[in-house]
Amino acid sequence: MNAVFLGMACLLAAAAGYWVLGRGTPRPTGTWATGALLGSFALAFASYSPLVENAVETVVPHVARLLSNCASLAAATAVLAVSFQLNLEPAEARRRIRLRLVLFAASALGMTVLFAYEQMTHRSPQVYALYLLLFISYLGFAIVDFAQQAVRQSQSARRSSVRIGLRLAAAGCAFALVYTAYKLTVLVSLGLGFHLIHDHTECSSLVATPCVFSVTSPALAVLLICIGLTLPAVVYPISQARRHRWETRSFDALGPLWQDLSAAMPEIVLPAAPLQDKAADADFLLQRRVVEISDGILALRPYRSQQVLETVQRTTGAGPQEKAAIVEAAMVKAALAARMAGRLAENVAPPSAEAASRKDLRGETQWLLQVADAYAHHSARVADDDQTPVGA
Known part of the structure; x- marks a missing residue:
């Protein structure tokens, strides 16, 4: 578990560093948003690791969950920002990004307040249910918003790498919705007092219940969305190099x-x-x-x-x-x-x-x-x- 999640976190952090620092100037549209996306996903993966989770929770009990959830919301916001910057006019993109940032900040602040109050009330199920409601509401809104854009843009994109990347990202949204549905089930269970799902169970396997919903699904969602959004940027220089070689050889032939x-x-x-x-x-x-x-x-x-x-x-x-x-x-x-x-x-x-x-x-x-x-x-x-x- 540590090797999987920390390895992915390091890989995503390196990709974020390259995207922000190694892109040269002038920076392409969406550089900072993509860097924030990769960095947020790196933090989310790191928070899934038992090693990091145990380390941070020695300082503040159960804080790994808050870090993971806030990183997930930050990544969802960054995904929307990338999509808006690439698909909308600059003025409209800035307007929508500002609105999403306000919603994200309000959600993260509310979750932090509820988390602190939950700890003071000895992990009250009612307070945790409110925390989950806030988290699910913004996450579900962001996932559906991005999935709609990804599907629509994949149908009109001319470059095959963009079409494939958007479809992979849409598939990642499907896994993210599975995770959201799981969290919604936890919320309903808590609200009705059934306690059908123990959301705080520590995971030792990626395929065991409920870990397949609480850890594996969001991990696959992160992986597919990251690959989908970065695929065109990776494929483009390769295709350009192949085209340049073909042009040079054709000129000589x-x-x-x-x-x-x-x-x-x-x-x-x-x-x-x-x-x-x-x-x-x-x-x-x-x-x-x-x-x-x-x-x-x-x-x-x-x-x-x-x-x-x-x-x-x-x-x-x-x-x-x-x-x-x-x-x-x-x-x-x-x-x-x-x-x-x-x-x-x-x-x-x-x-x-x-x-x-x-x-x-x-x-x-x-x-x-x-x-x-x-x-x-x-x-x-x-x-x-x-x-x-x-x-x-």
Whole structure:
């Protein structure tokens, strides 16, 4: 138990420190709220640990429960603050956050007063019931509020990591509602004097009753909500690194095709931009290269022979997409040779249907990568007595 809860507390505390101190400047929207969220959850996990619980209760008896409950309410408030800052206009987000902070402060203060009075009355069940009512009211309100936002936003989010993260957070809210229902059952039991559930039972197992409701459920809720809210921030730099690597490799792979086209038609090369570092601005350079290659292929259209197209199509055997790339590469090579020889096509071949189907820059880039690979390795030989070497 100590290893599980203290380990999670240390992990969350480290994440909170990184989020607040290691994010650089200017800090992204929601930085402080997310730091408060992770820190509150770290305190909640620490308070679940028997080691911490025994240590603090040697000073103030039973105070671990108050610390845990206040940390849970603080975390719920921080969750709402993160959600508001990311999904609402700044003015509306600030208004809602201020209202939640006032409610949280009032709830925490009321719980502290009731806890102190409960201790003075030798743990009066009636006072504890009022304490629980205050805790459950704000916690249930915050959970339902966030769950509604998470479900709604997950349906409209464009990034898959955001959608998955919000759905994990919504699942965490479900476990939190299980915990709230358990606390409500304790409250009803106390209010009616049934004493069906002993809420103060010490837990030695995460799956024993009532610990599965009082400890395991909130722990799973904390874990899922933390993972859900931080998943996009973790996935984003990984996806950016993968995208950067793809852009750099694509830029290099398009090099041979671009060199032949630009050597034959220097006019397709766009005006020189300020000195760019390819490693730092691969996206800009790749877009530039794709545009220049596309312009070069368009400029070769008067030299694309229908006879050559039919010959290449007959002699090329491959799958539909691979064949289309090989045919296009052969057509580019033949058109370049015809242009350098000064021979316009008598019957101009239509542009590639595969190229026309690519509607965005990434799709066009992927198509040109296939053409460039075929151009360098698999392009068909075109029988032409006057063919001139390309790129000479």
